[in-house]
Amino acid sequence: MSTGSAPAQKENRLSDREAYAAFDAARVSMVLSDPNADDNPIVYVNRAFTETTGYSARAAVGRNCRFLQGEDTDPEEVQRIREAIAARHDITVDLVNYKSTGEKFVNRLMVSPVFDREGELIYFLGIQRVLAPEDRLISPNAVLHEMREIQHRVKNHLAMIASLIRMHGRGASGAEHHFNQLSRRVESLQVLYEELANPARRRNMDTVELGAYLSRLVSAMQNFDGRPGIRLNVSVDDFEAPTDTAVNIGLVVSEILTNALKHAFLGRETGLVELRMARLQGQVLRIIVSDDGVGMDDGAEWPSKESVGGRVIRSLILQLDGKVAVMRGANGTVVTLDVPLASQ
Numbered sequence: 001m002s003t004g005s006a007p008a009q010k011e012n013r014l015s016d017r018e019a020y021a022a023f024d025a026a027r028v029s030m031v032l033s034d035p036n037a038d039d040n041p042i043v044y045v046n047r048a049f050t051e052t053t054g055y056s057a058r059a060a061v062g063r064n065c066r067f068l069q070g071e072d073t074d075p076e077e078v079q080r081i082r083e084a085i086a087a088r089h090d091i092t093v094d095l096v097n098y099k100s101t102g103e104k105f106v107n108r109l110m111v112s113p114v115f116d117r118e119g120e121l122i123y124f125l126g127i128q129r130v131l132a133p134e135d136r137l138i139s140p141n142a143v144l145h146e147m148r149e150i151q152h153r154v155k156n157h158l159a160m161i162a163s164l165i166r167m168h169g170r171g172a173s174g175a176e177h178h179f180n181q182l183s184r185r186v187e188s189l190q191v192l193y194e195e196l197a198n199p200a201r202r203r204n205m206d207t208v209e210l211g212a213y214l215s216r217l218v219s220a221m222q223n224f225d226g227r228p229g230i231r232l233n234v235s236v237d238d239f240e241a242p243t244d245t246a247v248n249i250g251l252v253v254s255e256i257l258t259n260a261l262k263h264a265f266l267g268r269e270t271g272l273v274e275l276r277m278a279r280l281q282g283q284v285l286r287i288i289v290s291d292d293g294v295g296m297d298d299g300a301e302w303p304s305k306e307s308v309g310g311r312v313i314r315s316l317i318l319q320l321d322g323k324v325a326v327m328r329g330a331n332g333t334v335v336t337l338d339v340p341l342a343s344q
């Protein structure tokens with residue numbers, strides 16, 4: 001957020017209504033700070049941050065994150081964060097923080113450095129989760145075990161988020177819009193995190209019920225990108241997928257669905273988007289996203305090498321060793337994603 005006049009930056013002003021809608025509903029509490037400025041000030045917070053802490057962007061931007069701390073904050077935990085920041089490492093801590101009302105809460109804070117393509121440190125990313133009392137009442141051994149698992153998973157997730165931030169770049173213009181799009185992308189990771197934390201399936205964090213995860217993802221998207229006349233149907237087989245595969249599939253599906261919601265029904269009041277997933281013979285998972293909208297422009301390459309969305313899809317398909325095909329017609333767009341399972 002190195003650009004823009006200071007007041008505009010302070011207000012976190014949104015560049016357009018669409019960005020606002022995405023931003024408004026993102027539930028991941030996210031903070032970015034600028035380690036290249038004096039005292040590592042916050043340069044961006046999203047709406048979920050404001051909901052969690054009670055502090056508006058105006059109140060938070062420009063300050064060091066320590067303003068959330070108070071007398072019950074454990075200085076040792078603070079010191080751990082300080083050391084990790086100095087060493088440019090990831091860290092996860094449970095920290096007592098205070099809301100603007102003075103109310104205490106336990107914040108599971110994950111902090112990760114973000115480097116640009118040249119390896120320069122450009123941001124620290126903080127993701128916050130308020131811990132419910134029951135999360136903290138597990139036996140110490142169980143906590144230790146769970147923390148190890150989460151540390152491992154979170155590390156991968158933070159790496160993924162960091163790479164998304166890199167793909168977005170520094171956003172010379174419309175930085176807020178930039179971050180809001182990013183926030184939307186991070187949302188799909190948050191949904192996965194919720195699925196992993198679902199008490200009913202806590203025993204195994206290496207796999208995710210992919211059908212349930214995608215269904216959750218669709219309802220989250222309906223909340224932030226949905227329009228009343230646009231129906232979203234989901235028909236998915238039950239299938240346990242390795243967590244890392246599920247992360248990648250979730251991000252691709254979220255890009256494709258966002259496209260359908262954003263582009264397919266321009267000038268239309270009603271429409272249908274369908275997400276289907278089935279396991280084919282020969283260890284292939286087939287995911288189809290179709291819409292009955294205006295159809296995708298025939299001439300343009302898709303996935304594009306130019307757009308962030310296109311680059312996200314391309315890099316994830318490569319990681320999945322999958323294939324993506326698009327059918328464009330007057331009756332809408334059908335995107336088919338095939339992911340081989342044997343090699344996962």
Ligand SMILES: Nc1ncnc2c1ncn2[C@@H]1O[C@H](COP(=O)(O)OP(=O)(O)OP(=O)(O)O)[C@@H](O)[C@H]1O
Nearest residue numbers: 259260263264293295296297304307308309310333
């Ligand atoms: N389901 C769809 N129906 C109609 N047009 C589509 C659909 N999906 C994509 N498009 C067209 O393809 C273009 C490229 O999509 P792409 O996802 O690469 O970029 P974007 O959505 O414009 O930007 P970004 O994804 O980076 O936010 C879109 O701008 C839109 O014109």
Ligand SMILES: [Mg+2]
Nearest residue numbers: 255259309310
């Ligand atoms: Mg897109």
